Amino acid sequence: MSFYTWKIERIKRYSVIIILALFCAFMMWIGQRSQLPVFSNDGEAKALSKGNGDQPFIALTFNISWGNEKVHDILEKLKTHQAKATFFLSGNWAERHPDIVEDIHEGKHEIAMMGYEYESYSKMEPEQIRKDIQKAKEAFEKLGFEDINYLRPPHGHLNQEVLSAIEKEGLETVQWSLNPRDWENPGTNAIINQVMENSSKGDIILLHASDSIKQTAKALEVIIPGLKQKDLEFVTITELVNGGQAKNKEE
Known part of the structure; x- marks a missing residue:
């Protein structure tokens, strides 16, 4: 028994x-x-436009496709307020300003791309998109950036064909959840108010560092401390995707 x-x-x-x-x-x-x-939806590629809303992370992103005068002001504000960001650069611009690309990298910010020519992908055939991305990859590789993972479509123009073409090139598509339209130069306070009133956990904020912007750097003087007061932590896109755990190799 x-x-x-x-x-x-x-x-x-x-x-x-x-x-x-x-x-x-x-x-x-x-x-x-x-x-x-x-980055997928029932097997179909999709763009990342917002991170996890349960975690206190927020991502500043800056597009640059032309000019070399405003970006240093942006970098200085980020350094002063100890905030990291992700910079989406066109390959054409990066080739012409390798010293600035290095400054961005040395500031512990993430480098991402916007293709090479900064022409709308939604007007291109898949093969044209592939060639543009390949040309951009080659440009960044020559500058020492061989592990770029993210691409923001030029002008933000997007459809499923574009998404699939980007995915086939081994890249992830990144858009945004908050756009204060700083490129229109609506006024420093207007940019600040848009961000401060509408930002929340997981947001990806679209800003610019090309020479067309005139008020963004000054707006950052209020935006960065203000978002920190909301208990939000600035992270790169990689960190946003990975829950804030990924770090730059240098760190």
Whole structure:
């Protein structure tokens, strides 16, 4: 009788172990699946426009396609207020301003791309998009940036064909969730108010550092401290995607 009791207890013990193992495997699977929707939707490529709203992270992003006068003001404000950002650069611009690209990198900011010529992808055939991305990759590789992961379509123009073409080149598409339209120069206070009134956890903020912008650097003097007061932490796109865990190799 005791033998059968021992056997039953042993079966129960092993059953509990198996159930726990299956549960852990299931939770790991769920965790992996939860990462997929960031850049995919039922197998279709999609753009990242916002991070996890449950985490206190926010991403400043700056587009640059021309000019070399305003970007240094932006970098100085970021340095002063100890905020990191992601810069989306056209390959054509990066080739012509390698010293500024290096300044951005040395500031611990992330380098991403906007293709090479900064021409709308929605007006191109997939092969034209591929060639533009390849040309951009070559430009950044010559500058020492071989591991760029993110691309913002020129002018933000996007459709499913563009998304698929970008994905086929091994890149992830990044858009934004908050656009204060600083390139229109609506006034420093207007830029500040748009960001401060509408920002929340996980936001990707679209700003610019090309020479057309005249008020963005000054707006950052208020925006960065203001967002910190809202208990938000500035992260790169990579860190936003990975929950703030990824760090630059130099760190």
